Amino acid sequence: MNPMEKAGWSPLPHxxxxxxxxxxxPDTPQTRASTYRLAWNDVDFMTRRELRAVRLQLExxxxxxxxxERGIRSTVVMFGGARIPEPGGDAWAAKNETQKRNLExxxxxxEEARKFARLCSQQAAASYYREYVVVTGGGPGVMEAGNRxxxxxxxxxxxxxxVLPHEQAPNAFVSPELCFNFHYFAIRKMHFIMRxxxxxxxxxxxxxxxxxxxxxxxxxxxxxxxxxxILFGSEFWHRALDLDFLAEQGTISPGDQHIxxxxxxxxxxxxxxxxxxxxxxxx
Numbered sequence: 075m076n077p078m079e080k081a082g083w084s085p086l087p088h089x090x091x092x093x094x095x096x097x098x099x100p101d102t103p104q105t106r107a108s109t110y111r112l113a114w115n116d117v118d119f120m121t122r123r124e125l126r127a128v129r130l131q132l133e134x135x136x137x138x139x140x141x142x143e144r145g146i147r148s149t150v151v152m153f154g155g156a157r158i159p160e161p162g163g164d165a166w167a168a169k170n171e172t173q174k175r176n177l178e179x180x181x182x183x184x185e186e187a188r189k190f191a192r193l194c195s196q197q198a199a200a201s202y203y204r205e206y207v208v209v210t211g212g213g214p215g216v217m218e219a220g221n222r223x224x225x226x227x228x229x230x231x232x233x234x235x236x237v238l239p240h241e242q243a244p245n246a247f248v249s250p251e252l253c254f255n256f257h258y259f260a261i262r263k264m265h266f267i268m269r270x271x272x273x274x275x276x277x278x279x280x281x282x283x284x285x286x287x288x289x290x291x292x293x294x295x296x297x298x299x300x301x302x303x304i305l306f307g308s309e310f311w312h313r314a315l316d317l318d319f320l321a322e323q324g325t326i327s328p329g330d331q332h333i334x335x336x337x338x339x340x341x342x343x344x345x346x347x348x349x350x351x352x353x354x355x356x357x
Contacts, residue, residue: 154216154276191223
């Protein structure tokens with residue numbers, strides 16, 4: 075094949091070629107100086123405050139390019155609390171007996187999240203895992219349940235982890251080649267919804283609510299196409315959020331609360347999605 079016909083061919087040296095050449099440069103005081111490093115290979119330079127705009131762009135591009143290369147066109151987003159244990163598991167986040175009892179009671183949502191992820195992943199198989207691919211925050215609790223459910227049926231799943239002051243390693247069920255780490259919450263949230271075909275929100279805390287309300291706001295303001303938004307656990311969410319009160323007060327429109335669907339089981343949630351998209355074949 076003519077070199078000019080090769081995809082991405084250029085008469086100029088590629089960056090990886092120059093990186094190899096730079097690393098093999100003679101060892102002198104000049105080549106050891108930080109100023110001599112190639113700018114994009116200089117961690118000290120790339121982490122300077124003035125380079126924030128560049129880092130934001132890189133965090134947007136890296137997952138976007140990798141997911142596109144994998145052919146992943148759409149996802150089912152699963153938000154939910156990191157503190158919710160699996161049934162019979164350790165309620166490690168409980169600070170008192172009341173919290174322990176409630177977290178153990180809410181462990182049923184771990185199992186429903188796992189079942190729901192299985193259903194989504196079985197549908198994803200029909201498109202060779204290009205549509206309805208499960209994506210979570212990649213951490214413990216409900217996030218682990220989502221990735222675990224996909225793993226149960228041999229499906230890939232995405233994890234969008236984030237660097238936190240307390241250590242948070244990705245859960246063991248995220249597909250390693252689809253496991254990403256973020257510095258910026260804002261870019262991470264963009265990646266959650268950029269391919270979202272449905273958003274399932276399980277009981278959780280501030281982080282879950284932040285993710286849920288950003289999605290809700292984008293749909294309400296027309297900045298995002300309407301997709302099924304499903305709150306798992308009607309009893310939990312009706313106590314945690316009184317949207318009818320907001321409508322009565324006039325701070326949201328009377329129809330805004332109808333953007334949301336409620337479900338208590340994985341089957342109910344999948345019915346919402348299949349009805350919305352006209353999926354005939356049950357999974």
